Amino acid sequence: MNWSTQVTQMLGVKYPIIQAPMFGVTTPEMVAAAAEAEALGSLALGDLSGAACRAAIQRTKKLVKGPFAVNIFVNSIPEVSDALRGQYAKAKSAVEKLAHQHDIAVDLPEFEDIKLTDYREQVDAILENQCKIVSFTFGNLDPESISRLKAAGTILIGTCTCTEEALILEHSGIDIICVQGWEAGGHRGSFSALDIPQIGGLSLLAQVRDRVKLPLVYAGGIYNATTLLAAKQLGAEGFQIGSLLLRSTESALLDFEKQRLMQVKESDVVLTRSFSGRYARGIKNIFIETMDTSGCILPYPYQNKLTNLLRKAAKIDNNVDFVSIWTGQSIHSYRDCSTREIIRDLVEKVDIFDNTYHER
Numbered sequence: 001m002n003w004s005t006q007v008t009q010m011l012g013v014k015y016p017i018i019q020a021p022m023f024g025v026t027t028p029e030m031v032a033a034a035a036e037a038e039a040l041g042s043l044a045l046g047d048l049s050g051a052a053c054r055a056a057i058q059r060t061k062k063l064v065k066g067p068f069a070v071n072i073f074v075n076s077i078p079e080v081s082d083a084l085r086g087q088y089a090k091a092k093s094a095v096e097k098l099a100h101q102h103d104i105a106v107d108l109p110e111f112e113d114i115k116l117t118d119y120r121e122q123v124d125a126i127l128e129n130q131c132k133i134v135s136f137t138f139g140n141l142d143p144e145s146i147s148r149l150k151a152a153g154t155i156l157i158g159t160c161t162c163t164e165e166a167l168i169l170e171h172s173g174i175d176i177i178c179v180q181g182w183e184a185g186g187h188r189g190s191f192s193a194l195d196i197p198q199i200g201g202l203s204l205l206a207q208v209r210d211r212v213k214l215p216l217v218y219a220g221g222i223y224n225a226t227t228l229l230a231a232k233q234l235g236a237e238g239f240q241i242g243s244l245l246l247r248s249t250e251s252a253l254l255d256f257e258k259q260r261l262m263q264v265k266e267s268d269v270v271l272t273r274s275f276s277g278r279y280a281r282g283i284k285n286i287f288i289e290t291m292d293t294s295g296c297i298l299p300y301p302y303q304n305k306l307t308n309l310l311r312k313a314a315k316i317d318n319n320v321d322f323v324s325i326w327t328g329q330s331i332h333s334y335r336d337c338s339t340r341e342i343i344r345d346l347v348e349k350v351d352i353f354d355n356t357y358h359e360r
């Protein structure tokens with residue numbers, strides 16, 4: 001297949017395949033392995049502080065030959081109020097009670113101890129380190145950050161989950177749009193944290209293609225040749241793969257989490273606000289089932305900060321019921337080889353499928 005698209009030209013890679021940024025799962029080694037497969041790796045910076053971003057970027061730069069993207073969360077932060085403090089106390093005691101019932105020893109933070117990251121400090125770190133490709137999710141960058149990044153020659157990739165968001169990104173000068181279908185694993189990239197559009201990839205990609213002129217990358221459910229080619233047929237010029245890499249050698253998931261993935265059933269995959277306060281797709285467990293019906297989930301990012309240490313403690317205990325294992329709707333074999341091999345194999349299978357199709 002002819003892999004050359006506007007996306008390959010803009011990003012400087014041979015294949016328009018993007019290793020999805022997956023905060024907590026992607027590692028600098030994964031980014032390097034994607035680059036070795038001549039695809040684009042993405043370093044997920046999530047809500048790391050500016051200093052932590054600098055360290056992660058510098059470590060990645062040492063490993064990766066060629067271009068790679070960095071990815072940040074650009075959400076707004078809810079205002080602190082007495083009501084929020086009250087909600088926090090209630091949520092904290094609900095989580096403490098649950099942890100206690102399940103013998104998890106954890107000291108959850110007090111409201112005053114929570115430190116939130118303003119993504120603008122991440123933008124400073126990105127600019128200082130001359131990163132040339134920046135993808136982002138949970139909203140749009142502010143105009144000043146867009147102009148600072150563009151002035152430095154950065155390619156910007158924004159995430160949309162509906163046509164309206166795609167149009168906002170286009171009008172604000174973003175270069176490439178990542179269209180995230182409902183199938184996708186991990187957090188919904190919607191601009192609003194609560195009122196999220198629920199549009200399946202097939203409908204969304206076709207509609208965004210009709211209304212937006214920018215090159216599109218599709219994310220959500222791509223796991224083999226036919227799913228990639230379906231996205232291509234609907235107008236995508238780039239293909240972002242996340243869940244397909246969860247069990248790769250370079251994934252930061254622990255063995256017990258990788259094993260859980262091997263047993264996942266379709267009915268196990270749910271959308272939940274329980275861990276972070278924003279909707280995310282992953283594997284159902286006791287924490288999700290209890291919190292989602294508790295009526296005391298905090299707005300993002302407070303819920304995320306509240307549950308952070310609980311997740312860490314559960315990881316140490318190999319406790320599958322209190323960790324967040326994000327994955328998408330395409331249940332597959334989650335191969336346990338290197339990211340490089342998974343991407344190369346995908347490219348090869350697409351080429352074979354495409355050739356056979358055209359010979360028919």
Ligand SMILES: Cc1cc2nc3c(=O)[nH]c(=O)nc-3n(C[C@H](O)[C@H](O)[C@H](O)COP(=O)(O)O)c2cc1C
Nearest residue numbers: 020022023137184185186219220221242243326328
């Ligand atoms: C474990 C996990 C973590 C994720 N973290 C991020 C992230 O940090 N930033 C982001 O833009 N998208 C994130 N996503 C969403 C992916 O970028 C992408 O939209 C999704 O993986 C595509 O669907 P798929 O999982 O079916 O391939 C995450 C997805 C997963 C599975």
